[in-house]
Amino acid sequence: MRIREMVKSFKPYRVLEGNYRIWLDKNENPFDLPPEIKEEIMEELRKTPFNRYPHITADPLREKIAEFLGFEKENVIVGNGSDELISLILKLFEGKHIIVSSPSFRMYDFFAKLEGTDLVDVPLDEHFNLQNVEDYAENAKAIFICSPNNPTGNIQKREKIISVLESGVPVILDEAYIEFAKKSNVDLVNEYDNLIVLRTFSKAFGLAGIRVGYAVASEEVIDYLHRIKAPFGLNSLSMKTAELMLDHYDLVKQNINYIIKERERIYKEFRGYAYPSEANFLLLRLDAYEFLLEKGIVVRKLSGRLDGHIRVTIGKKEENDELIGALNEFIERF
Numbered sequence: 001m002r003i004r005e006m007v008k009s010f011k012p013y014r015v016l017e018g019n020y021r022i023w024l025d026k027n028e029n030p031f032d033l034p035p036e037i038k039e040e041i042m043e044e045l046r047k048t049p050f051n052r053y054p055h056i057t058a059d060p061l062r063e064k065i066a067e068f069l070g071f072e073k074e075n076v077i078v079g080n081g082s083d084e085l086i087s088l089i090l091k092l093f094e095g096k097h098i099i100v101s102s103p104s105f106r107m108y109d110f111f112a113k114l115e116g117t118d119l120v121d122v123p124l125d126e127h128f129n130l131q132n133v134e135d136y137a138e139n140a141k142a143i144f145i146c147s148p149n150n151p152t153g154n155i156q157k158r159e160k161i162i163s164v165l166e167s168g169v170p171v172i173l174d175e176a177y178i179e180f181a182k183k184s185n186v187d188l189v190n191e192y193d194n195l196i197v198l199r200t201f202s203k204a205f206g207l208a209g210i211r212v213g214y215a216v217a218s219e220e221v222i223d224y225l226h227r228i229k230a231p232f233g234l235n236s237l238s239m240k241t242a243e244l245m246l247d248h249y250d251l252v253k254q255n256i257n258y259i260i261k262e263r264e265r266i267y268k269e270f271r272g273y274a275y276p277s278e279a280n281f282l283l284l285r286l287d288a289y290e291f292l293l294e295k296g297i298v299v300r301k302l303s304g305r306l307d308g309h310i311r312v313t314i315g316k317k318e319e320n321d322e323l324i325g326a327l328n329e330f331i332e333r334f
């Protein structure tokens with residue numbers, strides 16, 4: 001058998017092996033949960049019957065998220081990371097192509113290719129603002145807007161988002177980093193039933209390892225999404241952990257404030273090279289990937305239009321100090 005000719009061909013994941021000290025490459029939260037909250041979670045897990053399936057649509061967590069945001073449970077769906085929900089959304093809607101605006105999150109392209117959906121790229125302008133994506137809305141399956149955008153860090157204007165929503169096509173507004181920004185647009189779900197807002201516990205909530213994401217949309221869209229979603233998709237352990245984290249939002253908020261303060265400190269330091277950001281990372285016009293790697297600091301190397309740029313996640317103060325030192329050395333040397 002020639003397996004290679006019988007499968008959809010994708011590149012394998014590349015895992016960076018090595019003894020690096022500082023990981024600023026995945027936009028993770030630098031803070032793990034404090035031991036007392038981990039204890040509290042363990043206590044909850046001890047009480048959880050492992051022999052039983054979790055709630056079929058994870059309703060206890062949906063209720064908590066809805067209450068947190070001021071929506072109803074019927075407006076919320078949870079997934080195994082928001083990545084799972086991107087794939088689910090692409091399966092739900094008819095249409096030939098999706099619209100993305102590069103440079104942006106590459107998982108939209110990945111899932112589109114997997115689903116055999118065409119990709120129309122309407123690149124962001126020179127300030128990384130959305131262009132005329134509405135012009136390509138006819139017969140589109142969905143339009144993706146990432147705000148704050150990964151990897152550029154900027155947000156899109158509310159008026160622009162509204163004008164895209166007016167096209168009537170399903171609009172996926174990815175707010176994975178919204179907790180680090182000034183304002184969310186999730187309230188637009190009350191006005192536009194073609195809006196799906198994606199959120200995650202992986203970034204501000206510091207739970208990348210437990211894999212929980214969610215989407216907020218009209219009751220009707222959420223109902224249709226549930227009909228095509230595998231039952232019992234979210235495991236009891238992750239569900240409980242995410243629920244408990246919502247009870248400790250004060251701690252989450254404290255970490256968000258710390259990260260924003262550190263972000264602004266690094267931004268000021270590299271003003272001539274950095275782009276303003278409302279996320280937990282900065283885009284820098286510095287070709288310093290290899291230089292930093294040699295110093296044990298891992299960041300994200302960018303390519304294509306952002307060739308010669310790096311994306312650095314905001315870490316703990318000590319980590320950021322090392323990053324700043326290394327980058328200053330890089331700037332002096334090159």
Ligand SMILES: *Cc1c(COP(=O)(O)O)cnc(C)c1O
Pocket residue numbers: 027080081082083084105146150174176199200201202203208211212213
């Ligand atoms: C990190 C990230 C997500 C979240 O992914 P999870 O699967 O929830 O961990 C979604 N969108 C963007 C743009 C991201 O950067």
